[in-house]
Amino acid sequence: MADVGYGRNGAADRQIGRQVGEEFIEVVATASTVARHACAILEEGSRFDIEIEVPGWTERVAVHSPSRPGAVRGAVEKMLRDLDVTTR
Numbered sequence: 261m262a263d264v265g266y267g268r269n270g271a272a273d274r275q276i277g278r279q280v281g282e283e284f285i286e287v288v289a290t291a292s293t294v295a296r297h298a299c300a301i302l303e304e305g306s307r308f309d310i311e312i313e314v315p316g317w318t319e320r321v322a323v324h325s326p327s328r329p330g331a332v333r334g335a336v337e338k339m340l341r342d343l344d345v346t347t348r
Contacts, residue, residue: 268300271308276326277301280308283332288312291337294345308332312339319343 271277280301288297298313307322310332321335340346 268302270300270302271325272303273326277303279329280310280323280327280332283330284310284312284336287333287336287340291346292340310336312336314343314345 269277269281271280281299284299284301288299292314294314300311300313302309302311303325304322306325308325308327309320309322311318311320319339321339323331323335337346
């Protein structure tokens, strides 16, 4: 299980920001082979940019804002697969 650091949450709507953060943490904590991650959520108009830090690099995934339930989960799972750091 990965250790997830949850840093900045720049979502204007705190409830939606919490939803995005919870989905991120859920996926990364159970699906990643990397020991430590950090997350920052940035709201950029009609999308959320979610920065995922792993040792040595930072990746960013974009999700429409407001996001439908599960959208963040799916986007982060795909990113982890693309980076080849997933157990799923």
